[in-house]
Amino acid sequence: MIRQRAELLSSLRRFFSDRDILEVETPLLCSSGITDPSIEPLLVSSGGALSQPRFLQTSPEYAMKRMLAAHGQPIFQVARAFRDGEAGSRHNPEFSLLEWYRPGFGHHELMQEVAELVQACVGPRPVEKYSYRQLFLEHLDVDPHTATSAELEALARRHLDPGNLAGERDLWLDLLMSHLLEPRLGDGTFCFVYDYPVSQAALAQVVNADGVSVGQRFELYVDGVELANGYCELTDAAEQRQRFERDNALRLERGQQERPVDEYLLAALAHGLPSCSGVALGVDRLLMLMTGTSRIQDVLAFDWTRC
Amino acid sequence: MANYSTSEFRSGMKVMLDGDPCNILENEFVKPGKGQAFNRVKLRNLKTGRQWERTFKSGETLEGADVMDRVMEYLYNDSEFWYFMEPDTFEQYQADAAAVGDSYLWLKENEKCDVTLYNGTPLSVAPPNFVELEIVETDPGLKGDTATGGTKPAKLTTGAVVKVPLFISTGEVIRVDTRTGEYQNRASKS
Numbered sequence: 001m002i003r004q005r006a007e008l009l010s011s012l013r014r015f016f017s018d019r020d021i022l023e024v025e026t027p028l029l030c031s032s033g034i035t036d037p038s039i040e041p042l043l044v045s046s047g048g049a050l051s052q053p054r055f056l057q058t059s060p061e062y063a064m065k066r067m068l069a070a071h072g073q074p075i076f077q078v079a080r081a082f083r084d085g086e087a088g089s090r091h092n093p094e095f096s097l098l099e100w101y102r103p104g105f106g107h108h109e110l111m112q113e114v115a116e117l118v119q120a121c122v123g124p125r126p127v128e129k130y131s132y133r134q135l136f137l138e139h140l141d142v143d144p145h146t147a148t149s150a151e152l153e154a155l156a157r158r159h160l161d162p163g164n165l166a167g168e169r170d171l172w173l174d175l176l177m178s179h180l181l182e183p184r185l186g187d188g189t190f191c192f193v194y195d196y197p198v199s200q201a202a203l204a205q206v207v208n209a210d211g212v213s214v215g216q217r218f219e220l221y222v223d224g225v226e227l228a229n230g231y232c233e234l235t236d237a238a239e240q241r242q243r244f245e246r247d248n249a250l251r252l253e254r255g256q257q258e259r260p261v262d263e264y265l266l267a268a269l270a271h272g273l274p275s276c277s278g279v280a281l282g283v284d285r286l287l288m289l290m291t292g293t294s295r296i297q298d299v300l301a302f303d304w305t306r307c
Numbered sequence: 308m309a310n311y312s313t314s315e316f317r318s319g320m321k322v323m324l325d326g327d328p329c330n331i332l333e334n335e336f337v338k339p340g341k342g343q344a345f346n347r348v349k350l351r352n353l354k355t356g357r358q359w360e361r362t363f364k365s366g367e368t369l370e371g372a373d374v375m376d377r378v379m380e381y382l383y384n385d386s387e388f389w390y391f392m393e394p395d396t397f398e399q400y401q402a403d404a405a406a407v408g409d410s411y412l413w414l415k416e417n418e419k420c421d422v423t424l425y426n427g428t429p430l431s432v433a434p435p436n437f438v439e440l441e442i443v444e445t446d447p448g449l450k451g452d453t454a455t456g457g458t459k460p461a462k463l464t465t466g467a468v469v470k471v472p473l474f475i476s477t478g479e480v481i482r483v484d485t486r487t488g489e490y491q492n493r494a495s496k497s
Contacts (some may be wrong), residue, residue, distance in 0.1 A: 085344070163361050167343075171343055177339060178337045179337065200341060217341075226339060226340055229341060
């Protein structure tokens with residue numbers, strides 16, 4: 001396994017150097033965390049160098065965008081990321097992310113490149129692409145952009161037993177997606193899902209497609225496993241600030257702690273981020289796929305419980 | 308009882324759900340990278356035996372169930388209850404028909420079995436995998452017929468009816484697999 005990981009890392013580096021994409025490193029400990037209500041960072045809270053607690057990065061996204069704003073070149077990074085509370089057969093609280101950015105690319109062009117990279121690692125498979133809407137319409141006969149929360153909940157309860165689960169539209173969409181759709185995606189293929197509901201756009205550009213606003217975000221699924229998440233990146237500093245504030249409002253509503261907003265990132269966006277697309281891919285999950293295991297513990301030298 | 312959070316759920320853990328004690332069989336953490344986290348949990352209701360899957364929001368908690376598995380000796384039954392004794396303390400427990408279920412077919416006096424206690428009362432009873440029981444009624448044995456492979460029903464002391472080879476006769480003791488209700492072999496007379 002350690003040999004397979006080493007070979008994967010060197011082939012990833014070769015893939016990027018062949019395309020003149022620069023490898024970069026960014027700090028793991030940052031003074032602001034992420035506002036996304038569904039991601040919890042870990043905090044390092046004591047030490048002489050710390051005037052206040054710092055967050056272990058949940059992804060290198062903000063720092064890499066600052067680099068893009070400064071230099072405008074395509075860049076990639078293989079980084080450790082940390083997410084509190086994420087442990088299971090596909091999650092380890094500390095994990096490896098491969099993240100890269102392509103100035104001038106739209107999200108469909110980047111999907112193409114992601115497919116090429118994954119193909120180089122696990123061999124050829126057909127590529128499928130579905131919009132989020134298409135996926136829900138085809139498999140569940142419901143329009144995820146227009147269905148009410150009650151309709152989505154009723155649908156979920158027809159197929160699953162969510163007990164006394166309660167929440168807003170996105171909770172039911174996430175439940176349907178993760179329980180009913182995801183397990184069927186990418187069966188022998190590379191399956192891209194794109195154009196997400198605006199409420200799930202995160203850091204993606206929002207555009208109008210077929211009469212609804214969608215976030216230009218995409219995900220890659222292979223054999224029922226989520227492997228990568230990408231965006232046609234939001235470049236508007238004011239809009240980004242509003243989304244951070246909306247995240248924090250949602251956090252308070254859900255009884256979570258508010259997170260400081262990353263002013264460095266906002267300053268970089270204000271300075272000017274080139275229009276670009278970026279993607280983060282789970283390296284451990286890619287290795288799981290290449291070695292045919294369904295447990296992330298099998299591809300880690302020392303998993304969370306043993307370090 | 309203590310409360311357990313979804314991240315602590317382990318296979319074999321006993322929890323209270325919708326008022327019934329349940330056994331956790333599997334716990335899968337499900338989380339889209341940019342979405343909400345769930346735990347997809349496979350459970351068995353220990354009262355009804357029903358097995359199903361329930362989804363929880365990650366971080367939700369359930370109260371532990373006061374459920375214990377004990378090895379006990381089966382003593383006897385009256386018209387209403389079956390009585391069991393804990394061999395170390397000699398403490399006796401009475402189990403009703405709902406707890407005993409079909410296990411009564413394989414309960415032999417003074418034999419050890421697994422009794423699951425819920426709040427101190429038997430919730431279910433599992434007989435040993437194999438028991439030796441005497442036949443009280445079967446068609447006369449065909450002496451020497453060990454080759455034809457035919458079978459006939461035989462009634463045991465507990466009331467259970469099992470298929471036995473034709474050469475077995477009333478009064479003999481046989482060994483039965485309680486999980487399948489199948490005849491295994493002839494046992495020496497007890």
